[in-house]
Structure formats: C-alpha cells, structure tokens
Amino acid sequence: MIRFAKPLLLSLLFLCLPSVSGALLYIDINAPGGKLMPVALPDFVVASGDASLARGFPEAIGGDLGMTSLFDVLPRQAHLERIVPEHFGGRPLSFPDWKMIGAEAVVIGKVEFRGDLMTVEMRLYDATLGNMMVGKKYAGPVRQFRKMAHKFANEVLYAFTGVRGIFDTEIAFSARPEKGRGKEIYIIGLDGQELRQVTDNRSFNLFPRWSPDAAGLAYTSYRTGVPQIYLRNLATGKERLLPQVGNSKSPGSFSPSGDFLYATLSVKGNSDIYRMSLTGSAVQKVAGGWGIEVSPSVSPDGKSVAFVSNRSGSPQIYVKEIDSSDERRVSQAGNYSTSPSWSPAGDRIAFTSLSGGRYSIYTVRPDGSDQRLAVSGSGDCVDPSFSPDGRYLVYTLRKNGYSELKIGSVDGRWQRGLFKGLPAVGSPSWSPRQ
Amino acid sequence: MKNMLVGKRVLVALSVVLLAVAAGCGKKEMVKSTDGAPGAEMSTPSSAETQAGGQITSETLGTQTAMTEAQAGVAATMEKPSEFQDIHFDFDQSFIREDARPTLRTVADYLKANPAASILIEGHCDERGTAEYNIALGERRAESTKSYLVSLGVKAGALSTVSFGEEKPLDPGHDEAAWAKNRRAHFVRK
Numbered sequence: 001m002i003r004f005a006k007p008l009l010l011s012l013l014f015l016c017l018p019s020v021s022g023a024l025l026y027i028d029i030n031a032p033g034g035k036l037m038p039v040a041l042p043d044f045v046v047a048s049g050d051a052s053l054a055r056g057f058p059e060a061i062g063g064d065l066g067m068t069s070l071f072d073v074l075p076r077q078a079h080l081e082r083i084v085p086e087h088f089g090g091r092p093l094s095f096p097d098w099k100m101i102g103a104e105a106v107v108i109g110k111v112e113f114r115g116d117l118m119t120v121e122m123r124l125y126d127a128t129l130g131n132m133m134v135g136k137k138y139a140g141p142v143r144q145f146r147k148m149a150h151k152f153a154n155e156v157l158y159a160f161t162g163v164r165g166i167f168d169t170e171i172a173f174s175a176r177p178e179k180g181r182g183k184e185i186y187i188i189g190l191d192g193q194e195l196r197q198v199t200d201n202r203s204f205n206l207f208p209r210w211s212p213d214a215a216g217l218a219y220t221s222y223r224t225g226v227p228q229i230y231l232r233n234l235a236t237g238k239e240r241l242l243p244q245v246g247n248s249k250s251p252g253s254f255s256p257s258g259d260f261l262y263a264t265l266s267v268k269g270n271s272d273i274y275r276m277s278l279t280g281s282a283v284q285k286v287a288g289g290w291g292i293e294v295s296p297s298v299s300p301d302g303k304s305v306a307f308v309s310n311r312s313g314s315p316q317i318y319v320k321e322i323d324s325s326d327e328r329r330v331s332q333a334g335n336y337s338t339s340p341s342w343s344p345a346g347d348r349i350a351f352t353s354l355s356g357g358r359y360s361i362y363t364v365r366p367d368g369s370d371q372r373l374a375v376s377g378s379g380d381c382v383d384p385s386f387s388p389d390g391r392y393l394v395y396t397l398r399k400n401g402y403s404e405l406k407i408g409s410v411d412g413r414w415q416r417g418l419f420k421g422l423p424a425v426g427s428p429s430w431s432p433r434q
Numbered sequence: 435m436k437n438m439l440v441g442k443r444v445l446v447a448l449s450v451v452l453l454a455v456a457a458g459c460g461k462k463e464m465v466k467s468t469d470g471a472p473g474a475e476m477s478t479p480s481s482a483e484t485q486a487g488g489q490i491t492s493e494t495l496g497t498q499t500a501m502t503e504a505q506a507g508v509a510a511t512m513e514k515p516s517e518f519q520d521i522h523f524d525f526d527q528s529f530i531r532e533d534a535r536p537t538l539r540t541v542a543d544y545l546k547a548n549p550a551a552s553i554l555i556e557g558h559c560d561e562r563g564t565a566e567y568n569i570a571l572g573e574r575r576a577e578s579t580k581s582y583l584v585s586l587g588v589k590a591g592a593l594s595t596v597s598f599g600e601e602k603p604l605d606p607g608h609d610e611a612a613w614a615k616n617r618r619a620h621f622v623r624k
Contacts, residue, residue: 181511183601203507204601207566220569225506226596227569248573248597250566264570269577269595271570292570308567314526315567336526338564352564382564400608401561426565 036072037160039065040103040127042083043076044120049113053145057109057120060149063191064167065156069414074103083108088121098127105133107156118142122152124159133159146193166190166389170431172198172208172217173405175422185219187234188419190407195421198232207427209251212258214434218242218251229263231278242276245283252296252307253342262286262296262305273307275322287320287327297340297349304366306330306340306349317351319366330368339383342366343390343410350374350384350393350410361395363410375408375415385430386410394418394428513604513620514556518544520604520618521579526563528574530582534619538579541621542586549589555579556620557597558604560613565600572597579619594624 041058058076065071080097087093088110098106109122117139124134134155138148147168154165169190174183177197185198185205199205204222211217217232229242229249242249246267253262258278265274265283272288273296287293291311298305305322308315317331317340331337334353341350348363360376361384375381379399386393390410397406404420405428419425518541521534530538545551557576559568576595584590605612 180508181602182508201504201507203510204598206569206601221507222510222598223507224503225510247595248569250569264566266570266573266597269573269580271573292567292574294570295564295566310526315563336563338567354563398561401606 037070037104038072038074038102039105039107039156040074040079040098040101041076041107042079042081044109044111045083045085045088046111047085047113049111049118050142053111056145057111057122057149058107060146060191060193061107061153061156064150064153064165067167067191067416068157070157070161074101085110088123092130093125093127095125095127095130103127105156105160107152109152113142116142118145120145120148122148122155124156146189146191150189150191164389164433166387166392166433168434169388170214170434171385171394171405171418171428172210172431173419173425173428174206174208174219175426176424177202177422182222183424185217186422188405190418192418195419198234207250208429209253209261210429210431211254212256212432214432218254218261218263220250229261231261242278243281243283245274250294252294252305253298255298256300256302262298264294264296273305286322287318295339297342299342299366300344300346306342306351306366308338308340317349317364319349319368328368330364330366331362332364332368332371334362337362341385341393343386344388345390347390348410350386352382352384359398361393361408372412374410374412375406377406377415381406383427385428387430388433394430396426396428398426510598511602513602514622516621517623518621520615520620522614523575523617523619525560525613525617526571528571528578530578534579538582539586542583542588545583545588545592549592552592552594552624554622554624555583555593555595556602556622557595558602558616558618558620559600560616561600561603561608562613563600569597569599572599575617575619 041062043054044057046054062073066073078101080101081094087108093106104127106125106127109120112119119137119139121137123132126133136152136155140148150168153167157163157165167190170187172185172187174185176183180202182202183204183206184200185208186195187198188195201223206220208217208219216234218229220227221230227248229251231240246265248266250264251261252264261276261278263274263276264271272293273286275284275286286305287307289311291309293307293309296305296307303322304319306317306319309318314335316329316337318327319330320327330349331351331353334355336354337351339352349366350361350363352359353362359380359382361374361381362371363374364371374393375395377397379397382396382398384393384395392407392409394405394407397404403425405418405425406415407418408415519537521537555576557572559572576597580593580595583593603616605615
C-alpha cells in the first residue's frame with residue numbers, strides 16, 4: 001500500500017508519570033557480544049476499536065529492539081500474565097510470573113480511540129525491582145501508530161543504554177514504479193514498513209537528500225525535460241525550484257543550519273561543487289577544477305566538505321576546508337571511489353570504492369588515515385548514507401540489474417535487508433532524528 | 435522498435451501542444467495527451483476547458499504550459515528516435531573516439547546545410563559506477579561531442595546538451611556488450 005506523504009500531525013503528551021528510574025545503565029552498547037536483555041512485550045490493552053493494535057504495538061516495539069542485537073524479545077506464548085486495564089490504575093504486575101519466564105523488563109500499553117485519533121499509554125517496568133523505568137502517553141492519528149511505537153522503543157533503548165534511539169527515522173530513496181520508465185522518490189521506515197511515494201510525475205526523480213530538520217527533501221527531477229533541483233516540504237507537498245545555474249544538477253547535502261545546500265552544478269559541461277543559499281539567491285563555487293567534481297557531503301561542524309573528483313585520472317574522495325584553499329585526497333585504495341557520506345560525529349567518511357572488480361563500502365578518517373572495509377557483498381555495494389547515531393549505513397546492493405536497499409553496521413559485523421519491492425532502487429538517504 | 439514508435443507519438447503530441455500554445459489558437463483546437471504511457475492517445479479537451487467557453491485566459495495558458503512541461507518530463511524517460519547513429523565512448527571517458535568521427539561529420543554536414551535546424555545532444559553512461567557521478571560523466575560526453583561539432587564548423591547556438599547519466603540504457607543487458615552500447619551520445623533533432 002503506497003500513499004502520498006501526508007502531514008505529520010503526531011503530537012506528544014509527556015505525562016508526568018511517577019518514575020523511580022535513576023541513571024543506572026543496564027547495557028553497554030559499545031560492548032557487543034554481551035548478554036542480551038530479555039524483554040517481554042505482552043499484548044496491549046485495547047478498550048475499543050481496532051483490536052489488531054493489541055498485537056501491532058508490541059510487535060513493532062519488539063522488532064525495533066530486536067534490531068539492535070541488544071535485546072532478546074521473549075515469545076508471547078510463554079507469558080503467564082495477561083495485561084488488563086487495572087494495571088494502569090494501580091494494580092501491580094505479577095513480577096514473579098515475569099521473572100519466572102526469564103524477563104528482566106516488561107513493556108505494557110493501553111490504547112484508547114477517539115474517532116481517527118488515539119491515545120496510547122506505554123510503560124517500561126524493571127521486573128526485578130518492580131519499578132517503572134519509563135512512562136509515556138502519546139496522542140495522534142491512528143494511522144501513525146508505528147511512529148508512536150518507534151518513539152517508545154527509543155525510550156526503552158535510552159533507559160537501558162543512555163543512547164538515543166533512531167527507530168523513528170526513515171530512509172528516502174529513488175526507484176522505478178511498477179509502470180513507466182521514470183523513477184520516483186519514496187520514503188520507508190527503518191523497520192521496512194510504511195512505504196510511501198513522494199513524487200508522482202513519471203519522469204526521472206533522483207538523489208533525495210534530507211533537510212536537517214527532516215521536514216523537507218532536496219532532489220533532482222527531469223520533470224520539465226532537464227535536470228533541476230527541487231526542495232519539497234514533506235508536510236505540505238509544496239515545492240520550490242532552486243536557482244537555475246548550469247545544466248545538470250544534483251543536491252549533495254544541506255549545511256547543518258539548513259541555510260545552504262551544497263550541490264553539484266554543471267556549467268558549460270564542467271561539474272563543480274557549489275554552495276547555494278536557501279534564504280537568498282547567492283550561488284558560490286566551493287570546489288572545482290578542470291575535472292569532474294560531484295557529490296558534496298558536508299561535515300557536521302559545517303567547516304569541511306567531502307566530494308568526488310577525477311582530477312587524478314579516476315574518481316577519488318577529497319576533503320576541502322570550506323573557508324581555506326586546503327584540499328586533500330582521503331581515499332587511498334581502489335581506482336574508482338565515489339559517494340562520500342560524512343558520519344554524524346564527524347570522525348569518519350563512508351564511500352563506495354571499486355576493488356577486485358566489485359564495489360564495496362569503506363570508511364576513512366577525514367585526514368585520510370585508517371581506511372577500513374565496512375560492507376562488501378555478493379554484488380556491488382554502493383551509495384552509503386550514515387544513520388543519525390553513526391552506528392549503521394544504509395546502502396544499495398546491485399547485481400546484474402537486481403537491486404535492493406540494505407542496512408549494515410559500520411563495523412561490518414552484520415547486514416540486513418531494508419527494501420526490495422521495486423525495480424532499480426537506489427540513492428538511499430537516511431533521515432535525521434525526527 | 436515499439437519504444438521508438440511510442441517516443442515518436444509522444445513527440446508528435448508534444449509538438450502539437452507546443453504549436454497550439456505558440457499560435458495562441460482557440461480552445462477547441464487545442465489537444466493534449468493524457469500521458470506518455472504506451473498506448474496514450476491525444477484526448478479531447480477536458481470538461482473544465484470546455485466550460486471555459488472557448489476563451490483564452492492567461493490562467494488557462496498557464497495550465498497548458500504546465501501540461502507541456504509534464505509531458506516533457508515523461509518524454510524525457512523515453513528513447514527518442516534519431517536519424518543519426520549514436521557515437522560511443524570508453525569506460526569512464528569522454529574523449530571522442532576515432533570510430534565516432536564519420537557520424538559526427540554527418541551531423542555537422544546536416545547542420546551546416548540546414549542553418550535553421552538545431553540538435554539536442556544527450557550524454558549517456560553504462561550502469562557501472564554511481565548514478566550521481568554518471569550524471570556528470572554523461573554531461574561531459576555531451577559537451578565533448580558538442581565541442582567536436584563546433585570544431586567542424588557547426589554554430590554552437592544550434593547545439594544544446596543534456597545528460598541522463600545511467601538512467602536510460604539503450605540495451606538492458608548487464609555485460610560488456612550492453613555497456614559498450616550504453617556509453618553513448620545520442621542526437622535528437624529539435
């Protein structure tokens with residue numbers, strides 16, 4: 001089921017529910033291979049309306065937690081206690097029953113509907129101490145129930161690790177619709193659910209890039225027959241055409257403040273890196289030369305830009321300090337290195353590189369040292385984009401015309417599929433936290 | 435072959451719309467194509483236009499311009515027929531190869547003999563590498579083709595360029611034979 005981007009109306013009510021949770025950390029997120037935290041997610045209480053959400057909520061939260069390789073979601077067949085409305089009115093959970101099946105933590109929830117809106121109360125309990133670690137109440141449209149589940153999964157992760165979760169982030173990408181030869185822009189949730197189509201003009205729509213507030217996308221469209229950069233407000237669907245300079249254009253990345261877009265513009269056949277003001281009309285060349293310069297990615301401090309140049313004879317990754325003339329090559333191995341993506345912490349740059357006849361994804365420090373292989377697969381792994389917590393990369397796996405989106409950990413320990421439902425999927429871009 | 439026919443039909447539909455707009459002719463003579471999908475035919479004016487009562491207003495013209503743009507966007511995804519052969523390039527290169535020169539001379543002779551004619555040069559790449567880099571590479575192929583034609587005496591004003599990167603492969607295969615065909619410049623009479 002594909003639908004168009006709709007206004008995001010989710011509002012959050014932070015209830016001052018009593019909590020005795022301290023700063024105690026249960027899981028060290030940087031010590032992989034440790035014991036998994038066993039968590040129970042019994043069916044939510046649904047007073048009236050869509051009863052499928054009784055299971056839908058805990059499944060969505062459990063899917064998120066399971067993705068981290070930090071939690072062990074206990075099978076619901078093992079549960080001994082059923083959650084009832086009274087558990088939200090003062091009746092304590094039977095914690096010995098939860099401990100007996102091995103649970104260290106229990107998440108319970110209650111859903112109430114009012115027309116198209118609903119209110120969800122969710123609580124995380126420490127089964128050993130019997131206290132509530134987190135309590136939240138969310139209100140919003142029923143169709144955004146997953147968003148609420150993701151937000152609470154973020155809370156659970158934070159309670160156990162002190163690390164802010166990314167479960168409510170999304171991935172924008174381009175793909176060919178079932179009909180036609182063009183490509184449209186789509187957005188999908190990190191859990192592979194809630195695919196929605198953003199553009200619908202049956203031309204080529206390519207290279208989506210998120211604004212820092214996640215409210216908009218910049219992308220290239222051939223909708224008038226030639227490539228232009230458009231800025232789209234995802235809530236309203238309103239679009240803006242950016243200043244028309246040169247021929248081919250593709251957005252690279254927004255400045256951290258969101259005031260500028262770094263983009264590739266081709267003037268008289270020569271592609272260079274430009275900075276375009278989004279509040280005014282200024283367009284300034286940032287990096288260039290006689291060769292091809294494309295794909296700018298701005299550092300999180302806004303002071304440097306990574307980009308591709310073929311000035312050495314083959315495409316390689318370079319870093320330039322924006323306000324100086326200092327430029328250096330940072331990709332070492334491989335004879336075809338493209339698609340830089342700067343990590344949110346600023347400590348590494350991911351890119352695609354050809355070696356041994358296959359494209360793989362590497363990361364390197366911005367000074368060009370410590371290049372490491374992050375992802376390689378049974379086909380070409382291209383177009384990396386960092387997650388907002390810097391722990392994962394989304395990328396395209398391509399092989400003989402087949403393509404799918406995958407997510408891998410930056411340390412290369414695991415990969416999983418994200419989306420393969422349409423032809424020619426590619427150019428994934430990970431949203432900021434929302 | 436079928437693709438070329440469809441492309442031709444869209445072009446015909448497009449030129450009719452353009453002509454209609456340019457001539458500022460009466461509403462009832464205006465035609466539009468509902469879409470560029472295979473099998474699309476020119477449709478009769480919509481009810482909204484009929485209600486306009488044959489009056490031309492700036493508002494209606496604006497709508498027609500938008501339609502034309504939308505059509506151009508869809509048409510951009512289709513292979514356009516050409517009376518000239520494509521010329522081909524080496525992997526990750528944009529220099530004009532020896533084997534491209536006879537075709538370029540043909541194109542140059544045509545343009546010199548027809549001073550009113552103009553040509554759009556499309557630059558294309560094979561599927562290897564990354565899409566964003568390939569847009570720039572296709573641009574460079576189209577520009578180096580344009581420069582060569584200018585060096586043969588063609589007026590620069592008769593030539594325009596657009597890159598489609600790896601988005602429009604002529605051969606859908608995934609081997610060197612297909613890639614070689616897809617690294618090309620394509621000539622479209624405007």
